[in-house]
Structures are given as C-alpha cells and as structure tokens.
Amino acid sequence: MAKSPDLGKPARLNYAKVEFRHIQTKADERKMLTADPWSYLHSYLRDKAEASRGTNRQCFTRANYYANLAEDFYKAASGASLPTKGTLSYYGMLNLVKAFVSVRGVELETTQEHHGLSLPHGEQHKVSIQHRPKSGKSIFYEFARELGSPTTRTSTIGVIDACLNIPELHSICHELGFAGSQKQRFIPVEIDVRTSDDHKWLFTLLSYRKEDEKRTPIHRILKGNRKDYFLDPVSENGRVYHRSKKRKKLSSENWNRVYCNILKEYHSFSISSLLTPSGYKYYLNLRDADFHHLAYSLIAMFYAGTVARYRPSEVEVIMKGTQRAILTEAIALLPSQFLYQLTSLITERICVIPYSKI
Template structure:
C-alpha cells in the first residue's frame, strides 16, 4: 500500500478565538459578508416556525403556509400522544406532509400546494418486506408532486421521471434504531459516526476546506476498509485519506481531507462556508440532542446493490412514514401484523422515537439554522 499523502498546509478555522463549529448552515448572509450564526434553542420549534412563516411577503402564500403549519402541529400532537397507537403513523405522515409544504412554500418558487399529490405511492402491497414505493416527477399530469418537490428543495433537483424504492432498502437508512434493524436482519452496521467535522483554512492561499475525522477502530470493528468507507458513503472523489497523528483516549483517528478547497474573497472565509458544506451535506446523516454538541454526524455505507434506493436522510424518513401511514389508513389489520413480524421492534421504535428528530431536522431546514432543545428546562 503506498504511503498516505501529507495533509494540506493550514490551520483550523476560528471565529473570535474559538474553533468554528460545523453546521449545515454555519453562516447567515448579511449585506456585505456572511456572519457565523449560533444555534437556536427552543423547547418546541413551532413558535419560531410561525415567526418565519409570518414573514412571507405574498399574502395568499403566507396564509397557506400558516394553515399548513397549524395542521402540522395538531397532527404532531396526535401522533405523539402517549395513548395513541393504531393511528400514530397516519397522524405523523400528515404532520410531515404539512411541514413539507411549509418548507417548500418558504424555500421554493412554488406559490401554492393546493391540489398537490403525495408524489409517492405503494406499487406492491404483498408482505411488508416486499413493498415497493414509486415516486413521481413534479409536475406529473399537471399536478405538483410533494415528494419530488421536497427532494428538489433539499438537493437542488427533483426526480426526472418515476423511480422505484424498495422498502427493505429504505429501512436501514433510518439512523435512530439502526442496530435493531441489524439484529432483525443479521446484517453489519452501516452507520459510521464522525469523531468530528472541522473547517480548515490556508490564510495565504485564502481557501477553506473540510476535514472529516473517524475513529479507526469503528471501521475495523465493522470490517470496513478505508477505501470502502469512502466509496460506500458517497464521499469518494470529494475526499482523500491523509496522514493523521490525532488520537482520542488512546483511539487512533483517521482524517479524510476535502480534495478541492474553496477560495474566499479578501479576508472573509465565512463567505465560502455555505458553498463548502453544500458539496457534502447530502452524504451526511445527523441526530439532534439536547446536550452538547447538540448534533452528531454520520456516514451511511450503502451496498452497491442498494444505491438506486439511497435517499437523503429526511426523505427516507418521509418515505417510510408514508408507507406506514398508507397501511394504517387502508389496511389497519396489516399494521398489527407488521408490529408482530421480525421488523416489529424496528417499526415501533421508528414511530415513537423518530418524530422529534424529524421535527427538529426539518425545522432547521426551514429556518436554515440549527435548532435544538435546551438542556435546561
């Protein structure tokens, strides 16, 4: 094996003497230059979302987004009520669908989602394991398709035609409860946590880049090579492994350095951070917590045979919730069978533990700023 290249000359980016924290939205654009923005702390994000919706300039668009937000909150309350079980997936799906509309009304040029379609449907309804979901381009038959619209706002492009997703390929993409799926299927874990993600800069060249740090023993524990990590995570070509002498509590750390740095004008590296993050964020998964560091980031290692069903994190949650909501609505007796089957514990964990994660993750997308619960209440 050839020796690893040396890392690029530089230093960790700092803001006011402190390391600049990684975020999907590290900065906020002001008149002249971008400014590092802090996290928002809220016991619930609804009030902050209401404030954001109220700032929509078009009156009819604002009224629609406001109504969708109110419905989302009501469905969330039903879907997370302690004594609600049989109807929980359906209530959560309609919560997520209304939040999706708020997101798209705020962050796209769409003026209305009146008469919009789900944009996703069950193709086969045999066993839970054999279910295929089909998503449609938007518009389709002159109707807006919610699923593709959300994909477009999240990633910059929607579907260019109909696309099938196997439910068994979507299940392992859900981060919380992933190990329950591993036990049910006797599969290796596919999520690798990052020890940290850091912004680095070279002041003389006026450029910034990302370094991704992973514990070496996490890869060896799962029998993953370093090259497999890059190729199956979607990071190959964008990152390379470089020499790293870091360790944490005796655990060796591997560094993957961004291949192509991003230049910035004058003395304002913050101006380049959003562009820098945009190139990697859809290959990352995140969890939200109420204790520091408030976000943890992961890579998802996708087998080659399942690449066609790989989705951004929020869309995989949305797709699975749609399917469970459809079963609950049209074939409620089958939902009981699902809970009794080999994926029962996985689904139970998903419908009870995922709602708050989805709410805070999508709220952060809507606000374009990290929002999380405070650790002191």
C-alpha cells in the same frame, strides 16, 4: 498510510469557532436553542409573511397554515396509541413538508396535489415512489428535489430498505437481522472546518474512529464524489482523517461565501444529520443512498400511517412479528427529529435542544 498533510488549526471567525453545518448558514451564525420549535417556527413564518408581498407572501402564509396543521397532528399523535399514532404522526410530518416546500416557492393549493407515495397493490411492506406527475404536484417529489435528491424514475422500495437509510433506525435494523450479512452502512464522522496556520486558506477534515472500520464497508469512503474531493487517509491517535484536497483562499470579504460553497459541496457526499442533546452528530452513508435521509423518514412514516388506514391484516402481521420493534422505534423517534430538522431548513438556522431541557 501516507505522512500527514498540513491539518491546520480550527477555523475561527470573530473569535468564535466555525462549525460545519448541514444547512446553509453564515459562518458565524449562532444556533437557535429552543425547547419549543413550534413557537419559533410560527413566529418566523408570520414575520416573513408580513415582510413579503405578492406570491412570496402567499407562500409564507400557506406555510404557516400548514405548520399549524402539523402542530395539531403532532399533539393528537402524542395522546394516541398504535397503529393510530402512526397515521397522525405521518400527517404531522406531511404538513411540515408542505410548509417547507411552500417557503421554497412551490405554489401549493393551485393544482391537484398527490402524496407522491402509495402502497403497491398485492405487495406487503413496500412503498411505491412516483416520479414527477404529468399533472398536479407530488409532495414527495417536491420535497426530495428541494433536499437535493430528486426522484429520477418511478420505483418501489421495501420499508426496511428505507429504514436502513435512516440514521435513527439503521442500528436496530441490523441488530434484528434485517440487513443480512451486510455491514452497517452508516459510520459516525466528525467534520472540522480548518484554516492554515497563517489563516489565509480554508479547508475541511472528515474523520472517524479507527475502530469503526471493522463494522462498515470502509473501502467505499473514497467512492463517488468523495474520491476526487479528499486526500488519502492519515491515522493519528485512534482516528482516521481525510483532508479536502483543495484549499480555499480566504479574505475578510469572502469568508461567508467560501464557507457556504464548502457546505454546498458536502451536500453530494451522503452525509446524514442526527440531533442529540449535545447538538447534531453526523453520519456518512457508505452505500450512497438515492434520497436524502429525511426523504426516507417520510417514506417510513407514510408506510406506518397508510398501512394503518388501509391494511389491517398487514398491521396485524407487523404487530406480531419482529418488524414491530422497528415500527415503534420509527414512530417514537422520527417525528421529533423531523420537527427540529424541518424547522432548521425552513428558518435557515440550526435549531437544537437546550441543555436545560429535562
């Protein structure tokens, strides 16, 4: 490997360390620690509605209505068992999505709405993804578009393929043999925001553990948009580092603008986020999925919720087979992750679990 380029030092603004974020925030924006994201979400949406006028006020008011529906479905799901739990959880997540796209200015309620997803006739364990409809609004299309990964065509995806693109589920899919001989596509990464020693230039470091190379298709790390963005790897102390090629000129006036531009650039690198008790962890999808990982979460939960309503025979097959483990894992993990992630996207502030929560 090449000799190490200048790796700089951790970036700091107003004496606080600047961290990488997967949503657009100010460089020195503090995280919101909340054990009850519902209360924070409702308070935010009410305040925004009261401070807005016209169409914007309608959108925020609708968003709060959908958020209330979502909370009710979540509460109902917490006391339900399989397969009903999957249906209630999906509708909770669907209404969170409707709240999110409403905040982004998508006017729902004004025309016919479709899930944008369906179970293909005559095929099991698959979901059809509708492209933009000629009339009405597709909730999935609007959601995927707002996440930066719009649908480009009508397609069909296996539910296991969707789960393999969700960081919470990809490990169990591999352990149960659903990925065949493929190596794991997700590699855990750290993304550090750095400055030059004189604090005049801003850049980033993407790194991973050297030991993770064996279980992933690491040759793909410099594929696609990442190829022209990062320098060749440098190995130090058991980690491999890729520094961004370009450094951004810093001044006291442009700090937040430069930082936000870097966050936008990372949106095209197939970085997935996973909330843990110690904050968000990041994973790089080396297979460069078609959709954002939250869109795949909605696909997986649509399947869990819809197959329970319309295909009892298919549910029976799942409950007696190895796919049951993936279904139960999805229903146990995805709704709570989705709640924190969507709350962060809606409020444009990173929401995390407090250390004090037991």
